[in-house]
Amino acid sequence: MNREKRIVLTGFMGVGKSTVARFLAVLLKCEKIDLDSFIEKNEGKTIDEIIKTEGEACFRQLETENLQKILLESDARIIALGGGAWTIEENRKLIKQHEFTTVWLESSFEHCWRNISSSKRERPLAKNKIYARKLFDERERLYCLADWHFVIKPELNSLELAKKIAEEVFSAKFD
Ligand code: S3P
Numbered sequence: 001m002n003r004e005k006r007i008v009l010t011g012f013m014g015v016g017k018s019t020v021a022r023f024l025a026v027l028l029k030c031e032k033i034d035l036d037s038f039i040e041k042n043e044g045k046t047i048d049e050i051i052k053t054e055g056e057a058c059f060r061q062l063e064t065e066n067l068q069k070i071l072l073e074s075d076a077r078i079i080a081l082g083g084g085a086w087t088i089e090e091n092r093k094l095i096k097q098h099e100f101t102t103v104w105l106e107s108s109f110e111h112c113w114r115n116i117s118s119s120k121r122e123r124p125l126a127k128n129k130i131y132a133r134k135l136f137d138e139r140e141r142l143y144c145l146a147d148w149h150f151v152i153k154p155e156l157n158s159l160e161l162a163k164k165i166a167e168e169v170f171s172a173k174f175d
Contacts, residue, residue, distance in 0.1 A: 001028070001172040006077045007165075008095055010086035010146055011105035012136050013126050014115035016158055020105060021080035023162035028170060032078035035085060039066045047082070048122035056125070060088060067091055071098040084125065087142045103165060104143045107152035109136045 009017045009024075018034050025032035036047050039062055043050060051059045063085055070079060071094055079100070085091050086102070095102060109132075116126050126132040148169055150161060166172040 001166075002170050005101055005170055006079075006099070007101045007103050007169060008079045008081055008086075009103050009105060010081045010143060011083065011107070012109075012112045012139065012143070013083040013123055013132070014112035014119065015083075015105045015107050015152060016115065016161075017080040017083075017105055019158045020162050020165070021078050023159050024078050024166060027162055027166045027174070028077065028172060030078065031074070031076040032080065033070050033074055033076040034080045035063065035067060035070065036080075036082045038070060039063060042066060046122070048124055051124040060084070064088065064090055064094070068094055071095070071100070083139075086146070087139050092145065101148065101169060102146035103148045103150060103169060104146035105152060105161075106143065106149050109133055111152055112136065 007024075009021050011017055018037075021032045021034065039050070040046055043062065045053075047059065050062065063082065067079075067081075067085060070076065081091075086095075113129060113132060116123055116132065117129075125135065148165075150165060152161065156164070163174060167174070
């Protein structure tokens, strides 16, 4: 297994980044950080509250600051980004500077929307399907810049997908 490699997982809201990151950390026996959870812990507020009370621009600033903190200070080998983090050029530069490999979980909009609409988690930037679809289409070309692309398929559950990523990106071997 490649013990040096560190990755960030990106992809649209509801694609399953946090779940795949959790399985990857178990399979590879390493630390993982979820950027949104890290921000919520640091700020003492939910992402929803931050965006609603302080606005998206303020959230983006906090997102970059917290991402930088993780990249500089943490030993985590796996970072799950929030869906918008990778779309910000400064964040992409930071991730590159810190030599993380980027993995895009690619899927259909309908897959993401099913998860968004059945989740208890508030997502202020995906309040309605038309707006979410617009964001999805706009972001596609930026997610495409990631080093690796893994397509979400119905026949592959999150654990199997995490195994595939571990095997292909980290050259891990499982029985
Ligand atoms: C956002 C995605 C969310 C969260 C915030 C903004 C986005 O994370 O960071 O609500 O702009 O796509 P998830 O991708 O985990 O839902």
